[in-house]
Amino acid sequence: MSEDLPSIPSSSTLEDVARVAGVSRATVSRVINGIRNVDPDIQEKVRQAISVTGYAPNRAARSLVTRRTGSIALVVSGAGDEGEEDPFPNRVFGDPFFGRVASGVLGFLRPLGMHPVLMLAETAAAREQVISYLRQGNADGALLVSSHAADPLPKLLVDAGLPAVLFARPPRPIPISYVDVAHRAGGTLAADHLVARGCRRVATITGPLDVPASQDRLAGFQETMARHGHPYIPIVEGDFSHDSGETAMQRLMAEHPDVDGVFIANDLMAQGALLVLRDHGRRIPDDVAVVGFDDSSAALACRPQLTTVRQPMEDMAAEMTRLLLSHVEEPERRVTSVIFEPTLVIRQSA
Amino acid sequence: MSEDLPSIPSSSTLEDVARVAGVSRATVSRVINGIRNVDPDIQEKVRQAISVTGYAPNRAARSLVTRRTGSIALVVSGAGDEGEEDPFPNRVFGDPFFGRVASGVLGFLRPLGMHPVLMLAETAAAREQVISYLRQGNADGALLVSSHAADPLPKLLVDAGLPAVLFARPPRPIPISYVDVAHRAGGTLAADHLVARGCRRVATITGPLDVPASQDRLAGFQETMARHGHPYIPIVEGDFSHDSGETAMQRLMAEHPDVDGVFIANDLMAQGALLVLRDHGRRIPDDVAVVGFDDSSAALACRPQLTTVRQPMEDMAAEMTRLLLSHVEEPERRVTSVIFEPTLVIRQSA
DNA sequence: ACCTGGATGGAGAGCGCTCTCCCACTATGC
DNA sequence: GCATAGTGGGAGAGCGCTCTCCATCCAGGT
Numbered sequence: 001m002s003e004d005l006p007s008i009p010s011s012s013t014l015e016d017v018a019r020v021a022g023v024s025r026a027t028v029s030r031v032i033n034g035i036r037n038v039d040p041d042i043q044e045k046v047r048q049a050i051s052v053t054g055y056a057p058n059r060a061a062r063s064l065v066t067r068r069t070g071s072i073a074l075v076v077s078g079a080g081d082e083g084e085e086d087p088f089p090n091r092v093f094g095d096p097f098f099g100r101v102a103s104g105v106l107g108f109l110r111p112l113g114m115h116p117v118l119m120l121a122e123t124a125a126a127r128e129q130v131i132s133y134l135r136q137g138n139a140d141g142a143l144l145v146s147s148h149a150a151d152p153l154p155k156l157l158v159d160a161g162l163p164a165v166l167f168a169r170p171p172r173p174i175p176i177s178y179v180d181v182a183h184r185a186g187g188t189l190a191a192d193h194l195v196a197r198g199c200r201r202v203a204t205i206t207g208p209l210d211v212p213a214s215q216d217r218l219a220g221f222q223e224t225m226a227r228h229g230h231p232y233i234p235i236v237e238g239d240f241s242h243d244s245g246e247t248a249m250q251r252l253m254a255e256h257p258d259v260d261g262v263f264i265a266n267d268l269m270a271q272g273a274l275l276v277l278r279d280h281g282r283r284i285p286d287d288v289a290v291v292g293f294d295d296s297s298a299a300l301a302c303r304p305q306l307t308t309v310r311q312p313m314e315d316m317a318a319e320m321t322r323l324l325l326s327h328v329e330e331p332e333r334r335v336t337s338v339i340f341e342p343t344l345v346i347r348q349s350a
Numbered sequence: 351m352s353e354d355l356p357s358i359p360s361s362s363t364l365e366d367v368a369r370v371a372g373v374s375r376a377t378v379s380r381v382i383n384g385i386r387n388v389d390p391d392i393q394e395k396v397r398q399a400i401s402v403t404g405y406a407p408n409r410a411a412r413s414l415v416t417r418r419t420g421s422i423a424l425v426v427s428g429a430g431d432e433g434e435e436d437p438f439p440n441r442v443f444g445d446p447f448f449g450r451v452a453s454g455v456l457g458f459l460r461p462l463g464m465h466p467v468l469m470l471a472e473t474a475a476a477r478e479q480v481i482s483y484l485r486q487g488n489a490d491g492a493l494l495v496s497s498h499a500a501d502p503l504p505k506l507l508v509d510a511g512l513p514a515v516l517f518a519r520p521p522r523p524i525p526i527s528y529v530d531v532a533h534r535a536g537g538t539l540a541a542d543h544l545v546a547r548g549c550r551r552v553a554t555i556t557g558p559l560d561v562p563a564s565q566d567r568l569a570g571f572q573e574t575m576a577r578h579g580h581p582y583i584p585i586v587e588g589d590f591s592h593d594s595g596e597t598a599m600q601r602l603m604a605e606h607p608d609v610d611g612v613f614i615a616n617d618l619m620a621q622g623a624l625l626v627l628r629d630h631g632r633r634i635p636d637d638v639a640v641v642g643f644d645d646s647s648a649a650l651a652c653r654p655q656l657t658t659v660r661q662p663m664e665d666m667a668a669e670m671t672r673l674l675l676s677h678v679e680e681p682e683r684r685v686t687s688v689i690f691e692p693t694l695v696i697r698q699s700a
Numbered sequence: 701a702c703c704t705g706g707a708t709g710g711a712g713a714g715c716g717c718t719c720t721c722c723c724a725c726t727a728t729g730c
Numbered sequence: 731g732c733a734t735a736g737t738g739g740g741a742g743a744g745c746g747c748t749c750t751c752c753a754t755c756c757a758g759g760t
Contacts, residue, residue, distance in 0.1 A: 042739085060413035063745095706755105730731100
């Protein structure tokens with residue numbers, strides 16, 4: 001139609017570059033993808049032609065033949081039950097937890113020039129969308145961060161034969177790779193620390209007990225406390241939210257006003273719990289020592305700042321991404337799980 | 351190579367569907383895309399063939415010819431200065447602000463079967479990556495959420511002729527669409543409320559004053575206070591972070607221990623400030639009334655819960671997305687800006 | 701009976717790229 | 731000298747889809 005106006009470089013193609021460089025399309029492709037040997041002189045000519053034409057490879061065309069998109073999905077599969085139709089899926093991202101995971105994923109992908117596609121999968125319809133999105137070749141695989149225990153998405157992905165990696169061990173064993181932290185060991189760290197501080201009347205606020213992570217943190221904590229001579233400790237179940245931390249601590253104060261140490265299964269709940277302890281006139285950590293879990297941004301927002309069991313989430317997220325890419329690369333690869341060790345970050349609250 | 355094993359449906363193509371339905375590729379395409387009239391009987395046959403074959407259209411192939419990817423980038427352009435090379439771009443997503451924007455974007459895109467690609471653009475290299483990512487046709491346009499004032503990315507996008515919409519008014523006018531809230535009006539709401547409560551010695555903690563939003567919130571607040579007979583009010587500048595809220599409030603307490611009302615330019619700083627006020631023994635709201643800005647999740651995590659100026663961020667983000675899609679659809683479209691009205695959400699802090 | 705025109709389906713040309721062939725050329729071995 | 735292997739470049743066939751033509755059919759007007 002229109003002659004190229006010099007001012008509008010539009011998008012030039014491999015063909016254009018080849019013409020300018022005086023070589024064939026194939027050779028340009030070889031230079032770009034670094035495949036096979038190409039004469040250095042010709043390489044140089046091609047590179048110049050690329051910068052002259054302002055060439056940028058067309059991903060669609062490449063995908064069409066390579067059967068790879070070079071992008072992956074980051075699926076946040078919240079607690080949402082069926083039938084929930086919140087038009088604005090709130091506070092899923094508000095969770096400081098998500099921030100660190102996203103950072104880890106982005107940090108790993110960035111050097112590769114890749115970027116994740118953000119998807120939510122709360123409802124059955126949304127899960128269908130995820131599957132068909134992947135099947136259409138919009139992304140090569142999925143990273144799944146699932147907050148709910150009975151999330152059916154992992155199984156759907158496995159059944160569809162789509163590469164996927166989970167952020168946490170699935171409640172029921174299915175053949176899928178995942179990364180996780182040694183929750184049990186985390187519980188042990190918290191117990192040891194509280195005991196070492198001299199706490200004698202220790203309690204714990206757990207996460208929702210249908211989640212493996214919650215169970216394991218509790219088990220590790222109980223076990224270790226038992227070993228230290230405290231076989232029975234008060235337990236209140238929360239749901240990982242700020243509010244539930246407050247509620248749980250209210251109850252704890254009512255039923256066991258004499259506690260002098262609390263292990264709380266995540267920082268967000270701990271943040272809520274600290275407010276309640278303060279309202280009850282307890283000095284932290286002198287009257288009551290508090291240990292959280294996660295080392296999320298909430299831990300720093302607490303006053304006093306929270307002593308907490310740190311999950312290396314960025315590293316875990318990066319590893320999760322690495323695992324996914326290797327599954328994409330090599331579909332027959334065996335499923336793997338990588339478990340990270342938690343560490344105790346000591347601040348002011350215990 | 352290998353015959354289709356019936357157990358592995360692999361991916362069937364338009365051609366397969368056409369064969370099963372006994373029609374041509376073109377007709378199947380027409381049915382799928384709902385273009386032109388197709389005989390109802392044939393439509394039905396095609397639909398059945400689609401479900402029999404488990405067909406899912408290949409996005410790469412479609413993109414190649416339509417020159418559309420059907421996906422957009424959500425670019426978070428943080429404060430990061432040049433040379434910063436944080437491998438894990440922390441706390442950008444921890445900000446409760448981001449959560450609501452993401453929700454709005456996802457909420458709008460979801461019914462369209464679209465999902466945003468998450469990108470960070472802190473450094474010059476990252477900005478280059480964004481541009482070339484778009485130029486390669488990985489996404490049709492960009493939503494830009496920029497926290498820093500002097501972000502060069504908007505201009506880069508405009509210069510490259512790439513469709514983009516900003517979440518806030520750019521500091522320097524450039525031809526680009528954006529959504530924003532009437533920050534000035536928000537400042538007015540806060541001032542009116544504090545005065546109506548009977549506050550006489552009012553102060554404010556602002557955001558970084560090189561950001562238009564901060565300037566406008568302050569201007570609206572000052573203006574209105576002046577109209578109420580308070581032409582001079584103490585001002586401390588913060589940087590929107592939790593910590594800076596604490597620091598600023600410390601200073602305010604030191605310099606003006608008698609304040610009885612504070613307008614704080616975002617909830618995160620307000621959260622920090624409340625802790626300081628509490629440490630100084632001030633009862634909220636009786637001794638000091640506090641009004642925040644944003645109505646982010648932080649407002650609910652405050653004790654007492656924060657009275658705050660609400661930005662309808664989900665609606666703004668949805669509108670931003672709508673604007674972007676219309677620019678993608680119609681490249682010659684005039685740039686537009688849409689300004690939303692803030693509202694005052696009254697809780698316990700004022 | 702003929703022409704016109706509105707519907708509707710099919711044929712086929714690409715979109716921009718990769719990758720398998722194949723060819724030309726040089727270096728090596730007998 | 732000739733067969734053999736190795737190296738580097740070109741030709742061209744698609745990847746799966748859309749979309750422009752074109753062919754066909756059936757009304758309706760003359």
